[in-house]
Amino acid sequence: MTLVLHRIDDRLIHGQVVVGWAQPLDVRFIVLVDDEVATSEWEQELYRMGVPPNMDVYFLTVAKAIDELPRYRADVRHGILLTGDIGTMRQLVDAGGISSINLGGIHHRAGRTQRLRYVFLNDQEESALRDLATRGVAVSAQDVPGARPIPLDDLLHGVAS
Amino acid sequence: MSDGSTSGPRAIVAGHGDFAQGLVSAVDVITGRGAQLIPVAVPGLCAEDIEKLIRSRMQESGVKVIFTDLQAGSCTMAARRILRGVDDAVLIAGVNLPTLLDFVFAEQMPAVDAARHSAERGRIAITVVGAPAGVKQA
Numbered sequence: 006m007t008l009v010l011h012r013i014d015d016r017l018i019h020g021q022v023v024v025g026w027a028q029p030l031d032v033r034f035i036v037l038v039d040d041e042v043a044t045s046e047w048e049q050e051l052y053r054m055g056v057p058p059n060m061d062v063y064f065l066t067v068a069k070a071i072d073e074l075p076r077y078r079a080d081v082r083h084g085i086l087l088t089g090d091i092g093t094m095r096q097l098v099d100a101g102g103i104s105s106i107n108l109g110g111i112h113h114r115a116g117r118t119q120r121l122r123y124v125f126l127n128d129q130e131e132s133a134l135r136d137l138a139t140r141g142v143a144v145s146a147q148d149v150p151g152a153r154p155i156p157l158d159d160l161l162h163g164v165a166s
Numbered sequence: 167m168s169d170g171s172t173s174g175p176r177a178i179v180a181g182h183g184d185f186a187q188g189l190v191s192a193v194d195v196i197t198g199r200g201a202q203l204i205p206v207a208v209p210g211l212c213a214e215d216i217e218k219l220i221r222s223r224m225q226e227s228g229v230k231v232i233f234t235d236l237q238a239g240s241c242t243m244a245a246r247r248i249l250r251g252v253d254d255a256v257l258i259a260g261v262n263l264p265t266l267l268d269f270v271f272a273e274q275m276p277a278v279d280a281a282r283h284s285a286e287r288g289r290i291a292i293t294v295v296g297a298p299a300g301v302k303q304a
């Protein structure tokens with residue numbers, strides 16, 4: 006079918022992704038784009054153990070993902086594209102083919118301001134998201150399918166809270 | 167929380183939302199032995215901070231057993247990172263109430279052995295009562 010969700014989530018593969026989203030969307034594969042994980046067998050094994058046996062996980066560097074995403078978009082199964090940070094997703098958007106982004110979990114770190122229970126952003130990250138929106142990408146925050154999606158404008162202007 | 171046992175904390179329970187607090191509360195209501203378990207909630211934390219939190223709870227208490235709720239959950243991922251290369255501790259993922267009830271009563275066993283034993287008890291404690299599979303629903 007195609008990639009049905011493009012998600013930024015610093016926990017990468019976890020309960021909300023594997024159960025919360027994957028079950029209702031009938032997701033059969035996850036494309037996890039992260040330069041560090043893509044070069045660590047141990048990390049990959051850790052994440053593989055978290056998914057059910059009928060779900061594949063593909064670990065790609067950003068460079069490889071840019072080359073291979075068209076192939077995953079043409080897959081007959083439903084898939085999720087997952088990155089752990091905004092910068093990585095932005096590089097994939099630059100390569101084309103992504104029209105919407107789900108902010109699923111960007112948690113507290115020094116320098117970040119809380120925008121939602123599960124979204125904290127610093128100034129650079131806010132700018133990056135604004136830039137994506139300016140370029141026509143629909144950016145919204147939604148941790149689980151049953152929650153209301155919160156558009157970027159509402160998120161940044163405090164309307165969401 | 168009352169303490170019906172003679173020992174201090176023997177395990178951490180970690181999971182989504184109030185899962186850990188709820189399970190530990192239930193154990194205490196049933197047995198009075200909830201003090202053997204340290205509930206850990208991780209709202210709003212990134213993976214790195216979850217790992218730091220569970221690690222610090224282990225170091226403070228000296229426990230060698232971690233119970234988590236979901237195989238794919240962030241707490242399980244963090245616990246697996248913590249236990250990497252550690253051969254005297256154990257992680258039990260997919261914990262339920264029967265597992266913990268068995269664990270808190272197995273005080274005569276080393277905590278790691280008690281955890282393994284309780285996992286087996288928890289696994290077989292799930293029963294299905296009612297209509298057999300394949301029966302048409304009205």
